[in-house]
Amino acid sequence: MSAAIKLGDEELTQRQQDVLDIALSLLVEVGDKLTMTGVARRARCSKESLYKWFGDRDGLLTAIVQWQAAKVRPVPLGPQRMSIEALQANLERFAYDWLKVISGDISVALNRLAITHAGPLSNLGHTVLTNGRFAVGKRLKPLLKAGRGAGLLRFDDEEEAFRTFFGLVLRDVQIRLLLGDEFELSDQDVIRDAKRATEQFLKLYGA
Amino acid sequence: MSAAIKLGDEELTQRQQDVLDIALSLLVEVGDKLTMTGVARRARCSKESLYKWFGDRDGLLTAIVQWQAAKVRPVPLGPQRMSIEALQANLERFAYDWLKVISGDISVALNRLAITHAGPLSNLGHTVLTNGRFAVGKRLKPLLKAGRGAGLLRFDDEEEAFRTFFGLVLRDVQIRLLLGDEFELSDQDVIRDAKRATEQFLKLYGA
DNA sequence: AAGGAACCGTACCGTACGGTTCGGTAAATG
DNA sequence: CATTTACCGAACCGTACGGTACGGTTCCTT
Structure with a gap:
């Protein structure tokens, strides 16, 4: 066996x-x-x-x-004492990992596959959404709530806050890759994008 | 004939x-x-x-x-005198129209088609990108530059500013629809989203 | 009215691929 | 050793669909 x-x-x-x-x-x-x-x-x-x-x-x-x-096993973000620096670092790390995954060949191939076979019949799209978009949300929301609990963030709807973070991080990257736009995204770019998205998010939702 | x-x-x-x-x-x-x-x-x-x-x-x-x-003929945004109210109204209208198109059946079907046949061989993806993502950018940038010229906006790279607007408006809407997530998006939702995205954009890039 | 261009409807062909069947083999099982 | 299990490799079948051929019809031109 x-x-x-x-x-x-x-x-x-x-x-x-x-x-x-x-x-x-x-x-x-x-x-x-x-x-x-x-x-x-x-x-x-x-x-x-x-x-x-x-x-x-x-x-x-x-x-x-x-x-x-x-x-894809979620990397548990330890419930450390929440400071603004820790929050920012965690958000940046989150954005970095996420952007890396989304811009990878495997993610592009699987999303293309699921989109091709999307519809009421196949559940591929559902599986990809569950393990992608929604799994990320489930992992990020505790961090957002911890930030709010520590008085560092301010928002009413955590889902709304998460979706804004989603938009700030991915922007047009995913759709462009899915459509075959071969544009370079170096590790430096990803780092810079993660920092920028985090800054913008904190500017919008920081307390 | x-x-x-x-x-x-x-x-x-x-x-x-x-x-x-x-x-x-x-x-x-x-x-x-x-x-x-x-x-x-x-x-x-x-x-x-x-x-x-x-x-x-x-x-x-x-x-x-x-x-x-x-x-899809671009609706020319008349070069009116640029006030903060006009800028905001134009951005909202832009976001509204865009979100409406992206969430429509035709857009979903065409993007799915192009993604399915994406690759170095077919130019469908290129065509969709050119007439979608890039055409929108070309139409929005003059508005952004006018706003900057009037001292209402502050940014170095207009491409970066546009991409942020992209993310704030569409967020996870397009990828979810492409993957077959049937979620309701009423006209009221679109209006609210357009307002929110515009507010957030102005908070990030307003002078 | 005669001629021709464009087009419709349908039958047909070739091929790619999903899915099945079967003979042969190697390793476990007893 | 005999039997079962799991698997490989290859041949095979059925069908869907891209692409072609052709006879018949409509309509426009001269």
């Missing part, structure tokens, strides 16, 4: 996890032209195994998305 | 324009499952005509995007 990792209701053997990683890398390369035969060839497994493990093509795509989502 | 409208290097007869409108409405319904046979049936034309007019499927999709883009 191999080491099994739970994913949703299922368990994944090591072999299956490896196949999903390979499928993900192939997805980044070829986008929505990902084919079952292609995955089987790249992963050196049979199509029969793919169908046995994941049901059908949609099941494989869902598994890829969920598998990637499961790998 | 029918009335011909220039689109790129080509001219479009009335019949072809009608077909493109029908194809666009069908695209909104079925998304990327748009098929040549389906367009021909809905438009009551032959596939042969579609291929004669648009070359191939990609040509049809490109024509749809360009045709819609050609319909």
